[in-house]
Amino acid sequence: MKLSTIFAAIIGAVIAGGGTAYYYQQDQNPAVSQSAFPVLALDKAHPGEINSTSLVNLSNGVRSVPYTLDAEAGLFYKIDVTGALRAQISVLQNGMLVANSKQGDAKASASVLAFKAETGGKYDVIVSGIDANAYGPFSVTATPLKSYVGGVVEAGMDITEIAMGRKQSFTLEVKEPAIYTIDMKADQGEVDPYLDLLDRAGREIASDDDGGDNYDAKIQTYLEPGTYTIQTSSALGADTFNGTYRLLINKADIPEVSLKSGDV
Template structure:
């Protein structure tokens, strides 16, 4: 979700409307905003406040939209997530002493207080015809404490103009999904460590970043950055999720394919994965590479010739069916365009039955 700039006229309209604060006598967990633009309704931390944008609400002269103001008391370095729910299609902005602290679109933002005091949260309609009731919620965020992530977990932190490093300590081998998400800048994620140097921009949905990596035990560095040319400041979430290796997972090159058995592996960017296939006698052989993460390309080289396929299977999957002479063949799976992800590969040799499952071991 990309940030829409809140114009200076919106800020001016807020200031012209007055700086007075009125505290209605509602309970400490819910309050109702009045339509009077000169008043500011208390927004309780870890609570809610209700309001409604009407034709009597304060006017933003830049675009004709209407606004209401809420006040929340915070201490320095306190992190808060503010969200908007209800019928109103609106935007949020936060001010401190006539200075804009944070802005967002889509009804949600997060910010960190840079000083003790009262902060004004402005709720605006997305346009001149945006009206309706809404609920504004404020929740405390536990910010990053500087400690390494141990296997799994999440970090909420702020980018302050330059890339930042975080440590991941992996104790057990497996598949790790690492995501970097932000509503205020386009994030770029990089992971470096034993045998790994991977980078991603937009695989996490919208402009968010995601990497799915096979990681061995060790210490890894996760780097959070903003896409060059865009905003490089704002809050983000960095999360790590572990999953055990699927059955038949191949983690290195040179593993033998067994007729009738599916092997699971992954490719990283431009690198492929290599296998060997022993054909005991002249036979019809079928090979298939399948992936939901990338467009597979399948290569086979050996005494019976060299073969290649891109989309001979379903969708962007690869499939080869060839009459091959007996011998050893080199089989390689790559990603068209340098994508990253998991795939399955299966070989079927005519006349060769698959062994019992207990006879097949994952490398």
């Protein structure tokens, strides 16, 4: 019997946050094979839908669609789910829960999860409804993340990082005098953005907690050419700094002002 004709159920605690997930077919055949899951090609949107035939968690009625991701050891990956579905995401390897993201806003139409592949191989990426009443179409995308933590950043960059319970630092190279804007935007997890900007000697130039949109952090200041340090953290403390965030750096040239004869 083909997988597409089998009604399967997820039992265990994938969505509840437990360590193991089991796939069980109603006709008592062996468990659904991971190889039967659609493969998530990187940087490509994959359409899907949660409906009445989707896999169901018997403990809470939440329905899910599983995928397989081939991951490299040591790399970070970001899973984005967009669309009408009120979604949450779980990632497992060999039946063990690696990461889970439950959308805090039940009305939101997007969910995101980032995780580190500690070992290479196949990972299960499970897109689920936020609750038993969540149905609808969605699109899921897996993207590898290049980390710049401890590295050099400059104006014009828009990067995504994953926080893991400690403050993170970036070296900002400023090549020309200008007004520089640094935005830190929460993406997922326990991230209440907090920004620090330090000079070459480690002295604080500026800091911010809620200066951006939606309690995000934002620093805007004039900088001369040189080397600076950007530090990112959580306003609730570095030990709560977990999840993904975006760091955007932009510059605006200083307009030239010319005075004419008679101007004051």
